[in-house]
Amino acid sequence: MILPGGYWGKILLVDLSSEETKVVTFGEGFARKYLGGVGFAAKTISDHVTKSTNPLGAGNMLVFAVGPYQATNLAGTGRCAAAAKSPLTGIWGEANGGGKIGPQLKRAGFDAVAITGRARRPVYLWIYDGKAGIRDASDYWGLDTAEATKRLVEVAGDKRAGVSSIGKAGENLVRYACIANDNHGYFGRTGLGAVMGSKNLKALVVRGTLEPPIADIYRLHDIYKHAVTRIKKAPLTQQYRKHGDLVPAEFLGTLPMKNWRQDNWPQVEMIGTPRFTEQLQIRPWACPYCLIGCHRRITSPDHKCETGGPEYETLAMIGSNLLIEDLSAIVKANDLCNRYGIDTIELGGVLGWAFECYEKGLITKENTGGLELEWGNSEALVQMTRRIAERQGLGNLLAEGLKACVERIPDSKSYAIEVMGQAVPAHDPRASFGQTITTIASTRGSCHLHGFVEPMEMGVVVPELGITQAIDRFDPTKKGYIGAVYMDLGQFWNSLTMCLFYFLCEFPLKEQVGALNAITGWDVTPQEAQQIGERIVCLQQSFNLAMGLVPKKDNVMPDRLVVPHKSGGAAGQVLPWKAILDEYWNTKKWVDGIPNQGKLAELGLESPEHKKTAVFGCAEYGSD
Numbered sequence: 001m002i003l004p005g006g007y008w009g010k011i012l013l014v015d016l017s018s019e020e021t022k023v024v025t026f027g028e029g030f031a032r033k034y035l036g037g038v039g040f041a042a043k044t045i046s047d048h049v050t051k052s053t054n055p056l057g058a059g060n061m062l063v064f065a066v067g068p069y070q071a072t073n074l075a076g077t078g079r080c081a082a083a084a085k086s087p088l089t090g091i092w093g094e095a096n097g098g099g100k101i102g103p104q105l106k107r108a109g110f111d112a113v114a115i116t117g118r119a120r121r122p123v124y125l126w127i128y129d130g131k132a133g134i135r136d137a138s139d140y141w142g143l144d145t146a147e148a149t150k151r152l153v154e155v156a157g158d159k160r161a162g163v164s165s166i167g168k169a170g171e172n173l174v175r176y177a178c179i180a181n182d183n184h185g186y187f188g189r190t191g192l193g194a195v196m197g198s199k200n201l202k203a204l205v206v207r208g209t210l211e212p213p214i215a216d217i218y219r220l221h222d223i224y225k226h227a228v229t230r231i232k233k234a235p236l237t238q239q240y241r242k243h244g245d246l247v248p249a250e251f252l253g254t255l256p257m258k259n260w261r262q263d264n265w266p267q268v269e270m271i272g273t274p275r276f277t278e279q280l281q282i283r284p285w286a287c288p289y290c291l292i293g294c295h296r297r298i299t300s301p302d303h304k305c306e307t308g309g310p311e312y313e314t315l316a317m318i319g320s321n322l323l324i325e326d327l328s329a330i331v332k333a334n335d336l337c338n339r340y341g342i343d344t345i346e347l348g349g350v351l352g353w354a355f356e357c358y359e360k361g362l363i364t365k366e367n368t369g370g371l372e373l374e375w376g377n378s379e380a381l382v383q384m385t386r387r388i389a390e391r392q393g394l395g396n397l398l399a400e401g402l403k404a405c406v407e408r409i410p411d412s413k414s415y416a417i418e419v420m421g422q423a424v425p426a427h428d429p430r431a432s433f434g435q436t437i438t439t440i441a442s443t444r445g446s447c448h449l450h451g452f453v454e455p456m457e458m459g460v461v462v463p464e465l466g467i468t469q470a471i472d473r474f475d476p477t478k479k480g481y482i483g484a485v486y487m488d489l490g491q492f493w494n495s496l497t498m499c500l501f502y503f504l505c506e507f508p509l510k511e512q513v514g515a516l517n518a519i520t521g522w523d524v525t526p527q528e529a530q531q532i533g534e535r536i537v538c539l540q541q542s543f544n545l546a547m548g549l550v551p552k553k554d555n556v557m558p559d560r561l562v563v564p565h566k567s568g569g570a571a572g573q574v575l576p577w578k579a580i581l582d583e584y585w586n587t588k589k590w591v592d593g594i595p596n597q598g599k600l601a602e603l604g605l606e607s608p609e610h611k612k613t614a615v616f617g618c619a620e621y622g623s624d
Contacts, residue, residue, distance in 0.1 A: 002081060004520035005215035006068025007031050009046070012110045012132055014125060016199050017058055017117030026111075031602065032522065032532075036067025037497035039536045040096055040112045041083035041528050042046035048116070055087035055191075056173055057200040058118040062166070064204065065112035066102045068519045074224055075231060076502035078103060079288030080181075081494055082164075086190040086445070087198075088175040088346070088401050089421040090546040092446045093190035096494050098287035098295065099181025100162030100206075107208025119200040124152065124165075126205045127594040138296045139204035141171065142332035144339035145180035146306050152205050165203035166193045169389045173197050174399040176346035180338060184285050184295045189422065189445055193341045217520030221516045230506035231291055237505045240294040241284050243273040253431035253570025256321040256373060259352035260428070263568040270325040271315050279327060280309060280503065292501055302467050303331050307338035313448075316426030318346025318381055322355060329378030333385045340389035349383060349416075349423025350398045353405055358413040363409075369393050419446035420549070429577070430561060431570035432457060432473045436454030436580040437483030441539035441555045441593075449484050449486030455504050462489065464509045464526035476576050480583025488533035495536060498586045535603040538588070538595050543603065552591025 003009045009031070011024050019533040034043045041063040053059045064085040065189040080102030086093025105113070109130035119134070122141035126133045140148045145167045152163050162182060169177035177193030178186050180539075187193070195204075214220060230414030250257075250268040257265045269275060281300040284293025285308060296309030310319075310330055319330050333593060337344050350430070351373075358373035365372065373380050387395030389421040397408055402423060417424045422445030430433040434453030442450040454463075457473040465485055470478055489509070493500055493581075498514065503509070514530050516522065545551075557577040565571050585592065589599040600606065 002028050003213075004028050004031055004068075005213045006071040006519040007036075008106075008108050008109050008111055008212065011040070011112040011114055012127070014113060014115045014132065014134070014609055016115065016119040016201065017122065019119070019134050021134075027402050031520075032524075034536065035495035035532050036111060037065050037081035037495035038083060038096070038491055039067075039495035039532070040065040041081055041094070042092075042536050042539045042543065044112070044114050045083055046539055049085050050545075051547050052555070055090065055093075056086045056194060058199070059116065060085050060195055060198070062192065062199065063112055064101065064105065065497075066106050067496045068516060069498050069518060070102050070106035070239050071214055072220065073289050074498075075228065075289050075291045075514065076499040076507070077497070078289050079497045079499055080105060081145065081497050082179065082187040082192050084192055084195045085547070087173070087194045088169050088191040089445045091420060091445070091547045092443050092540045093192060093195075094494075095187035095189055095192055096289075097164075097181050097185045097187040098499070099164070099185030100160070100288055101181050101204065102165050102497060102540050103288050104160070104162040104206040104208050106212055107210050108206055109208060109210050113204070113603040115199065115201065117199065120198050120203050122201040123399060124205055125201065126156075127204065129208055129210055135394070136379060140202050142168065144168070144181050145341055146339055148203060149180070149183055152203055155208060156205050158207050161205055161207040163203055163205050166196045166387070167339050168342040169342045169399075170194055170197035172389065172391050172399070174342060174391070175401045176343045176412060178343045178435065180307075180341055183306060183338070184297070184340070185287060185496060188343045189345065189447070191343075191559055196594065214519050216518045220515060220518035221302065222234070223511055223518060227511050228291070234505040236501070240292045240501065240505075240553065243277050243282070250320070251566045251569050253565055254428045255316055256348075256352075256428065258323055259321060259356050259415060260277065260424075262323075263565045263571070265320050265323065267323075267325040268320055268387070271319045271327050271330060276315070276327065280331065282309065287499070290499070292499075292505065294501060298331065302460050303328060305331060305335050306538070310344070310555055311524045312332040313426050314348075315347050317423075318351065321348045321352050321426070322380055322381060323375040324376035324378050331525045333381050336382070337528075338384045339383070342385065342389060344421050345425050346401065347385065347388070349402055349418060351381065352390075352414060352417065353402060353415045353526060354384070354394070354398060355380075357409060357412050363394070367394050394512065396600055414559060417560055419556070419558065420554050424445045424558065424561070427454065428561065428570065429557070429594045430565060430573050430575050433580065434471075434473065434479050435477050436479060436557070436575065436577050437487060437584050438555050439561070440577065441483075441581060441584060443537060443544060449500060451483050452490060453483055453486050453502060456482060456486065462503055462509055464485050465530060472571050474570075476580055478583075480580040481587045482585040483580070483584050487537055489528045490533065491536040491540075492529050492533035495532065534588075535560070538599065538603055539591070539596060539605055542600070543589070545594060555593060
C-alpha cells in the first residue's frame with residue numbers, strides 16, 4: 001500500500017466490550033481526501049454512528065486522531081482531535097486539545113484510535129509503539145484528573161507519556177464533561193468526557209518512540225526556518241506569552257455580562273489583565289513544541305494550583321457573565337473544573353440561566369438547598385461547580401445542559417443562551433458580525449473557533465484565497481461568504497492538526513500548505529486545502545442532518561443576542577444574522593442548510609440516505 005510521508009496508514013480500533021483490538025489500514029487516497037484529525041474522525045464516525053445510536057451507549061464511537069503535522073516537531077503541532085456523537089447536543093461532537101497525546105499517538109505508530117463498546121469495569125487504554133492493551137483502572141476511578149495523571153505517568157514509568165483522563169464529571173456522565181490532557185490541555189465542549197465515562201474508560205496513556213516518515217525534511221526545515229523568526233516576533237505571540245489569550249473585550253462590547261443582559265461592567269479590571277497576570281504570578285505553560293505558551297501556570301503561593309489557570313473564555317463565562325469579580329474564586333472554580341473535567345463555557349451558560357431563574361423567582365432557596373444564586377456570589381459559583389460534578393440537588397439538572405433546563409422550566413427559555421443545545425461562548429456576535437456563522441451554524445453547536453472570522457476584522461486575512469483586506473466588524477458585507485471560507489480553513493487546520501493561534505501569529509496558509517507538501521510529498525494548493533476543509537464541514541453537516549438537525553429551526557440566533565446594546569463598544573448595532581446565514585448557505589451551495597446532491601458529488605461524499613454503516617468495511621479501508 002502506497003503511503004505519503006507523515007502517515008502510518010493505521011487506525012487502531014478498540015472494542016471495550018470484548019476487550020479486543022485490531023488495526024485497520026488506509027492508503028494515500030484516503031489520507032489526501034480526509035487529511036487527519038477531525039477529517040479522519042468525521043469519516044469513521046459517520047460510517048458507524050446512526051440516529052438511533054445512544055451517545056452514552058456502547059454503540060457510540062469515540063475517536064482520537066492526529067494529522068501529518070504530528071509527524072514533525074513544528075511549533076503548534078502539540079495538538080490532537082477528539083470526536084463522537086455528542087451527549088449534550090445529539091449531533092456532531094468535536095474537540096481539539098493541546099498536550100502530549102497528539103505527538104505521542106503519532107510516535108506510537110497510529111494516525112487514529114477509534115473506541116467502541118463499554119468495559120465491564122473501569123479501564124484505561126495503554127498504547128505504546130504499535131501495540132495497545134486494555135488495563136484495569138479500578139484504583140483510579142474516582143480520582144480527579146490531576147491525581148489520575150500523576151499516578152498513571154508513574155505506572156507508565158516515563159514522564160514523556162501523554163495522559164488524557166476524565167474526572168468525576170465524566171464518570172457521573174455530566175453531559176458537558178471534558179477530557180484533561182496533562183493537567184493543562186483540554187478536549188472541551190460537546191461532552192466527550194461523558195462519552196469516556198459511559199464506556200468505563202478512565203484514561204488513555206500513550207507513549208511512542210517511532211519516527212514517522214517525512215518526504216522532504218530539508219524543504220520542511222527551510223520553510224520552518226523562515227517562519228519561526230516571524231512567529232516569535234509577532235505582536236500576538238508576545239501578548240499570548242505574557243498574558244495568555246486574555247484579550248480585554250469589555251470595551252469592544254463582545255464580553256458577556258449578566259447572562260448577556262448588561263452592556264458595561266467596569267469591574268472587569270478585577271479579573272482581567274494586567275491584574276490577573278500580576279496577582280497570580282502567571283508563567284507560560286506550553287504544549288509540546290510551542291513557541292507561544294498561551295496556557296497559564298499559576299505560581300503565586302496564595303493561589304496554589306496544579307492545573308492550568310483560567311483563560312479568556314473561563315474568565316468571561318464564570319466571571320463577567322455572572323458578575324463575579326473575585327479572582328480567587330474564579331481560579332478555584334476553574335481548578336475544580338479542570339480536576340472534575342467540566343467545560344467552563346457550558347458551566348457559565350447553565351449558571352447564567354440558574355442565576356437569572358433565581359432572580360426571577362423560578363428557582364428558590366428550596367431548590368438550591370439554601371444557596372443564594374445571586375449575581376456576583378462567588379461562593380455560589382464554587383459550590384454549584386461541585387454539585388454539578390457530583391450531580392447533587394439542583395446540580396443534577398444543570399449537569400444535563402441548557403436544553404434540559406428549559407424543558408424542566410419552560411418559562412425560562414429566554415434565559416438559556418444556546419444554539420443547538422450548546423451554550424454560546426464569550427464572543428458576542430453583536431460586536432463582531434463575522435462571528436454570526438460560528439455562533440449559529442458551526443457543525444458542533446455554538447462555537448467561536450470553527451470559522452474564527454473575528455481576526456479577519458482585525459486584519460488577519462487570507463490573500464491566497466482572495467480575502468485581502470479587513471472588513472469592519474459592523475459591516476455585514478460578505479460576512480456569510482467569509483464565514484464559509486474560514487469554516488473550511490478551520491477544519492483544514494483541525495485536520496493537520498495544528499494550533500489556530502499560529503495562523504494569527506505570522507504563519508500564513510501558503511506556508512502551512514508548503515509544510516504539508518514537504519511532509520507528504522504532495523502538491524496541495526491553498527485552493528485544495530480549502531476544499532479538503534469544505535469536504536469535512538459538509539460531511540459533518542450531513543452527519544448532523546442524519547442525526548435529526550433541522551437547520552431552519554436549529555440554526556437560529558438567540559433572541560437576546562438580536563437586541564442591540566444600549567451602550568458600550570457595540571451600542572446600537574443591529575445584527576443582520578438571517579442575511580449573513582443565507583449568504584453562508586448559498587456560498588456552500590446548501591439549500592436551507594442542506595447540501596445538494598451536486599455539492600456532495602463534487603466533494604466525493606455520499607448523501608446521508610445512502611450512507612453505509614459498515615465502518616472499516618468499505619473500499620477506503622483495509623485491515624491487518
